[in-house]
Amino acid sequence: MVDLAASPFNLGPDAIEWVHTTIASMTLEEKIGQLFINLNTRFDPAYLDSVIDGFHVGGIRYMGSDSATVQQHIRYAQSRSKIPLLVASNPEMGGFGSADDGTLVSTHLQAGSHPDASIAREMGRIAGVETAAMGCNWAFAPIVDIHYNWRNTVISTRAFGNEPGVVIERAKEYFDGLSESKTVAAMKHFPGDGVDERDQHVVTSYNTLSLERWEESYGRVYRELIAHGIQSIMVGHIGAPELSRAFRPGIADADIRPATLAPELLNDLLRGELGFNGLILTDASMMVGMTQAMRRRDLVPAAIAAGCDMFLFFREPSEDFQYMLDGYRTGVITEQRLQDALERILGLKATLDLHVTPTAELVPPVEALSIIGSDAHHAVAAAVADKTVTLVKDTQNNLPLDPKTHRRIRLYGVSGEADFTGTDPNGYLAIAAEELEAAGFEVHVFKNAKQRAAEGEAGVYFHTVMAEEANGDYPNRYDAAVVFANVAGFAQEASVRIRWSTPMAAEIPWYVTEVPTVFVSVNQPNHLIDVPMVKTMVHAHNPSREAIHAAVQKIVGLSPFQGTFNDNVWCDTFGTRL
Structure with missing residues (x-):
């Protein structure tokens, strides 16, 4: 009863x-x-x-x-x-x-x-x-x-x-x-x-x-x-x-x-x-x-x-x-x-x-x-982002990145396709570029073969993109690389992992051996399973303007990292802590 x-x-x-x-x-x-x-x-x-x-x-x-x-x-x-x-x-x-x-x-x-x-x-x-x-x-x-x-x-x-x-x-x-x-x-x-x-x-x-x-x-x-x-x-x-x-x-x-x-x-x-x-x-x-x-x-x-x-x-x-x-x-x-x-x-x-x-x-x-969506509420979101953006690791001491010494940034975006909500999964990348530029960097956004072909470029293939991206003068063109990942989605697959744009894609962080590289996740906390080679990992938690702004401020050293993390970030896998 x-x-x-x-x-x-x-x-x-x-x-x-x-x-x-x-x-x-x-x-x-x-x-x-x-x-x-x-x-x-x-x-x-x-x-x-x-x-x-x-x-x-x-x-x-x-x-x-x-x-x-x-x-x-x-x-x-x-x-x-x-x-x-x-x-x-x-x-x-x-x-x-x-x-x-x-x-x-x-x-x-x-x-x-x-x-x-x-x-x-x-x-x-x-x-x-x-x-x-x-x-x-x-x-x-x-x-x-x-x-x-x-x-x-x-x-x-x-x-x-x-x-x-x-x-x-x-x-x-x-x-x-x-x-x-x-x-x-x-x-x-x-x-x-x-x-x-x-x-x-x-x-x-x-x-x-x-x-x-x-x-x-x-x-x-x-x-x-x-x-x-x-x-x-x-x-x-x-x-x-x-x-x-x-x-x-x-x-x-x-x-x-x-x-x-x-x-x-x-x-x-x-x-x-x-x-x-x-x-x-x-x-x-x-x-x-x-x-x-x-x-x-x-x-x-x-x-x-x-x-x-x-x-x-x-x-x-x-x-x-x-x-x-x-x-x-x-x-x-x-x-x-x-x-x-x-x-x-x-x-x-x-x-x-x-x-x-x-x-x-x-x-x-x-x-x-x-x-709804008031300035007062967005101020709360900004304060939360400042407290929670997390430095998971920085084993090569790449941070802070100084625009004076690392001015030219190669910016990569990693995301999945639009899910059942229809939300553009790539909207975060424009925000990231804007925030990096506002911090004083010169930003060069990478586009993969599919994106370039969609813009009408002829003769582009993933091998040609790899050849252009991965050559000996990479450190002469860019002072650092920053990767933002918004790999989201559920309800359509049993699990979610990074899916690169092509085989051996040019955006995979091969360049960690060439220039200081910072990987920022604005969604999943477990990306080290797929990018263990990155030595600097930041978790911004979500793709909002407030979270991305806070992440960039901390990357350049204008604000301290305050967020914490649990052992799930290491994915119970050898090499992710290196």
Whole structure:
């Protein structure tokens, strides 16, 4: 039974009465609809009408856009919904990611890379302020995974660190900052990512720790955050064989499911042993970590039957809605299980006072958007960057680089292709060039064969580029080389590593033996596995203007490095420390 008077709902008698009365007044179709969180893929009113009228969804999340468009979209959605909507966002780095013009304060790893725990609080505070200004009320954050496996790149920048204590401290700070706004949090991804190196977007991954080891690490994190008042938990499509065996002795390997479909993990462990009373939601249901487990028509109701209260995203709305309805009618979802899920869904809405807020006031006025991407918030981002840009190594004492003695810089950019977000992965390089020039350098930007051919140059081939770049007068042309790497991306491959532009590419740091070379990562912390030859490695954490500016200031010696790092940077590989 759901105790709505207890943490994390803490509802009074009137709110509890609203929950029960509202559920009793709903049709079966409306009850089934509340179980779904729709991913709104369009912004036009006709689309929203079809979603809200046709499927009665309990929550929404939207695709990225500017904050004004998002706010208008949410305002219309709330005006059309019979029961106020939970409106989710992904503010993992502040306001950025929830709106194109939001402030990128820091990554989770960045917030764990300095002794000042208030960095995480500021990240959460700005995340709450900026998303609430648009009308969001539910943050799919903080991320409480532990980055044990350096090869895991889906959470390498999205985890506060590789120690439970750091994760607990910074997650609490983020939550406290977020909670200054009228926003609830969903920590993720239970039972814990960071052990397997693979990405559950494309394959089921596994947390293979023993029950004892899990309790000391992830279990400790979840217990402390639950006690701290976290309102909801997102469950990953991550199996936990040893945990499943502990609660289901003799379970066959073939029957070990991702946590979203594993009642022993949701009911026996999360609800029972950990005592979580709040709302449980699945991670995105289109992820192959879930879809490979069973037929769609079976897994949709199975997730709710297993203990999840909300189902994140339709794959095909009419099909998934019917699958859930069929699951109830055939008894896969019992009456009590449906009632419990609905009580938690409406209970979370009541926690936000959505039930007593006039519809016209569920979304702030347009004027509230002025805080998004404000100068004050960017000043916070700049202060965070100054504290967290990290010198991983400088074994040849190449730093500082002085524009007077190393004026001519060869600038290389290393990045992947544009990912599913469509964001230009090369935008950081222009910022890097501008910042280096502002510091007094003469910058010569390298272009690979593909880039030169795209600009119309004839007869260019990777061998010709290599011949031009790698010859004896390189030190006569350039005084130093600086490489900026923005190798990002997840959800499309099982892991992320540097992929050079061509075989034996001219941008690979062969030139470390010719001129002082500085490698700056503005994303992944594990690049030394692919560039162990570089003797000077800087981690700037993210590709924002503030982070790149801070990195350049420190490279030229105008500002000291203050960031810290953990042993994952060495990639457990010989040669990376040299």
